[in-house]
Amino acid sequence: MKRLLLVLVISCAPTAGPSGPHRAPEWISETKPYGTASAGSGPSGAAAAATASVPSPAAASAIAERYRGAVDKIVTAAHADREAYRKLSYLTDRIGNRLSGSAALGHAIAWAAQAMKEDGHDVHTETVMVPHWVRGVEAAEITAPISRSLHVLGLGGTIATPKAGITAPVVVVHDWAELDARRDAVKGAIVLYDVAMPKWSEDKGSGYGQTVEYRGRGASRAARHGAVAVLVRSVTAHSLRTPHTGAMNYEDGVEKIPALAVTVEDSTLIARLAAQGPVTVHLRADDQMLPDAESANVIGELRGRERPDEIVVISGHIDSWDVGQGAHDDGAGAVTMMQALTTIRKLGLQPRRTIRVVLFTNEENGLRGGRAYAKDHAAELPSTVLAVESDSGGFAPRGFSVQTKPEVRDRVKARVADIAALLRLISATRVTAGHGGADIEPMGPAGVPMVGLDTDGRTYFDIHHTEADTLDKVDPQALADDVAAVAALAYVVADMPERVDAP
Known part of the structure; x- marks a missing residue:
């Protein structure tokens, strides 16, 4: 979503609150420290060399031609699918808003992990301590x-x-x-x-x-x-x-x-x-600030067939403010990423590199999830070839916003534009230099190229952070097209012979 000023809170260990002794949320039993999730998930330990060269038009065209068939399959399948909306319906209507530290956020984390497991992904959660402010x-x-x-x-x-x-x-x-x-x-x-x-x-x-x-x-x-x-x-x-x-x-x-x-x-x-x-x-x-509470980032993966230690991260945040339902901000982003990975898997497409969904906790009032991920996965960041975030609402996709180090910006933007050119059916062809996303930004100093899903957000701030951010404001077709745009970008970048930031 946008670059937000953050709440500054004093970290402290969880203690007994006013309602009694501390009890671990139901998902904690399935949460592992980073590094124990699955075998063979370590980093490659090498980053591709970077220069300021820009791919030639012929090279860019070759990328589009190579992946036109796969992207058409992805877009056709996702455009007709309503599973992302069904997921969002459960998240918003059954669980509701999900402020950090709340029981509802714990339920949402457990639900998201289980839903991705049922879709066939390799899933685990990673503990994050978050601020617990109560209205x-x-x-x-x-x-x-x-x-x-x-x-x-x-x-x-x-x-x-x-x-x-x-x-x-x-x-x-x-x-x-x-x-x-x-x-x-x-x-x-x-x-x-x-x-x-x-x-x-x-x-x-x-x-x-x-x-x-x-x-x-x-x-x-x-x-x-x-x-x-x-x-x-x-x-x-x-x-x-x-x-x-x-x-x-x-x-x-x-x-x-x-x-x-x-x-x-x-x-x-x-x-x-x-x-x-x-x-x-x-x-x-x-209002009051309570001791920090246990929460978690949710991780789901489709392992790469040739270079599984190289990673494309696609992400949204699972928390929301404590008003409304957190439908556009950022339930829509979370289910977009969940369903993008599922779409690729269901089509039998296994890219060269691993595609990893990260549903971050505590974006709204602390960015603890994004910061924890970047810290805990620091050894993997050189082999993280792209990080994508959706936090601009579940509106119709318009394209992508690219944020990178200056020396690689032109070539990353050119390759993303070449992929976006294949998304004319859903009008997601615009590529600009801009902000990638608040949760993925902590990966930026390590040189990870970042991309934000750009949506038609002209009405986003009419309901942003209000009681009116509810499911009825989300168009199922627009949400399905967001899935199509992210799945196409993630698959192509994960499968390309070269890194998206390669010379």
């Missing part, structure tokens, strides 16, 4: 100059208010410069960041990246000037009075203050009132 009762209201309830959601990781709540005047700001300019008024006040996210456009996409920083850093920036709490306008360009939660962090050495998201409608109401005179708000939140 409590949250409420807010304008108390002057009018009485009006506000729709709010605590930002992930926020501290609680005092039990009686906080009542304070509101200072409305629209950027960092205005916050600093009004520092004297901010002391003892609630700061409202009324920062509008730009509407989606074809040339620029969403304005998420330029707006989300106020959600991520706003609490500590306001606390430096003595604010007692912050409200953050929901990071969306379209709203039906639905608040959007998301990750935030606290700076070391700065006092922690409560931070809540407020709807676009309520944010603009407060701003209009504040333009006319003083506004006072009362807010309350009894």
